[in-house]
Amino acid sequence: MDLEARASILRAGIAAPSADNSQPWRFAWSGDDLDIHIDADRSGSVSDTRHVLSDLAAGACMENMIIHARSLGFDADVATFPHQDDPQWVAHIHWHPALVPARSEPLATAIEQRHTDRRFPWRGPIDANTRERLAAQARQIPGQRLYWPTSPYERKLALRIIRTAETLRFKSPKLHAELFSSVRFSTGWRNTCEEGLAPATLAVEPPMRPIFQALRHPAVMRAFNHLGTATLLGWRSAYLPIRLSPGLCVCVMPSDERQDVLACGRALQRVWLEATVAGLSVQPYAAPGVLSLGFVPVEPAFLQTCSQLRVDLDKLCGPGHGLVFLRLGYARSAPQHRSGRRAPASFDTAP
Missing domain, CATH: 3.40.109.10 (NADH Oxidase)
Structure with missing residues (x-):
């Protein structure tokens, strides 16, 4: 996996939702292996007791990465909570070439488009x-x-x-x-x-x-x-x-x-x-x-x-x-404002 693919997968993960847009993730690469940790400085608030909200966000982040990686021709071997003595280490992922060539992933195209819409009312029905x-x-x-x-x-x-x-x-x-x-x-x-x-x-x-x-x-x-x-x-x-x-x-x-x-x-x-x-x-x-x-x-x-x-x-x-x-x-239009994301370098990534 080259640096461009790693960066692309990382951007997909960062695009995931998190409670109050806290983005409570840290990442570390080692070759084709990626570790996902909870960021202690951005987790552990009152509602995040026992890391419920951070775990929820980490799961969304991980799924974004897996979906996007498949569109690039990579599959993932995932071990969750790999070390019992480190409760903030939520996943270890080994990326490897997929058995089938890179294929179109409809969900991957929606990663950057996904957003929260708090406006109302919305039209229907939903069939x-x-x-x-x-x-x-x-x-x-x-x-x-x-x-x-x-x-x-x-x-x-x-x-x-x-x-x-x-x-x-x-x-x-x-x-x-x-x-x-x-x-x-x-x-x-x-x-x-x-x-x-x-x-x-x-x-x-x-x-x-x-x-x-x-x-x-x-x-x-x-x-x-x-x-x-x-x-x-x-x-x-x-x-x-x-x-x-x-x-x-x-x-x-x-x-x-x-x-x-x-x-x-x-x-x-x-x-x-x-x-x-x-x-x-x-x-x-x-x-x-x-x-x-x-x-x-x-x-x-x-x-x-x-x-x-x-x-x-x-x-x-x-x-x-x-x-x-x-x-x-179904909203009549996209919301004018969307929550931003921090720069990838701020997530303590390793080359």
């Missing part, structure tokens, strides 16, 4: 054939599946789960601090940034922008919460856009073990890339699944809420554990 194509991509990763809440009861339950989790992100001081620390208000409302969330990508309506920016201050958030603002924000950020969108599904993994979280990230990325190929817009919601695992050290007053999220998720899509919801639909 049964498209839903099956997305579900088939999830099944490509052993043990993973996609679940579609379709009945009125399931849809109502899913909406309640997501709205509860999104509301909690504004009610809990720990989660509130984590959320707003990722927003780069210094970039303004017209620019993007290479790390974290630029305000322009959040689809906040212009009249609400000064209020939203003020809510980053804990004292302001506490004062507004007395007026029910957290509930209103949960309604605006989750219930309303999902209620107005034609598609909702959830990535379900068989257990909460790190191996399955990593695999869920791989399945999530395949689904998202297939959705991009199909012309769908996507917005992920990871808070319900992550908070329901019981790993996140929220304040005692909110522990019961997290426990109820687990109960409701089990009712919705058990057996297994629903980790990431995806809101789906």
Whole structure:
């Protein structure tokens, strides 16, 4: 594998999604072998306890690399969590020439196009054939599946789960601090940034922008919460856009073990890339699944809420554990602003 192929594979991995655009990866090459590590400086936040969000992002990163490498004529031998004494070493990949020549990989063409779209409403419907194509991509990763809440009861339950989790992100001081620390208000409302969330990508309506920016201050958030603002924000950020969108599904993994979280990230990325190929817009919601695992050290007053999220998720899509919801639909146009990425050199790559 030459340097150009390595660089190309690395760029594909970096294009993967990560929680709040944290990009928590480090890479090291040794010949045709690549090690993927979690970046300790960009992981371990409150919601990333036990590296759930970082493992999810690492799985998506790894799947991007595997898909892109196949388009270049390389296959991968993957060992996940190769050293028990190093919990941040998530994968060791050996690349080798594929048994068949380089072939067209439809998902590879979508890697650079994939993005989060927080606007609403989105048009539909999403036909049964498209839903099956997305579900088939999830099944490509052993043990993973996609679940579609379709009945009125399931849809109502899913909406309640997501709205509860999104509301909690504004009610809990720990989660509130984590959320707003990722927003780069210094970039303004017209620019993007290479790390974290630029305000322009959040689809906040212009009249609400000064209020939203003020809510980053804990004292302001506490004062507004007395007026029910957290509930209103949960309604605006989750219930309303999902209620107005034609598609909702959830990535379900068989257990909460790190191996399955990593695999869920791989399945999530395949689904998202297939959705991009199909012309769908996507917005992920990871808070319900992550908070329901019981790993996140929220304040005692909110522990019961997290426990109820687990109960409701089990009712919705058990057996297994629903980790990431995806809101789906057809947007009239591509979003004007997208999250950026750091330069490849900043990921501590070795030649």
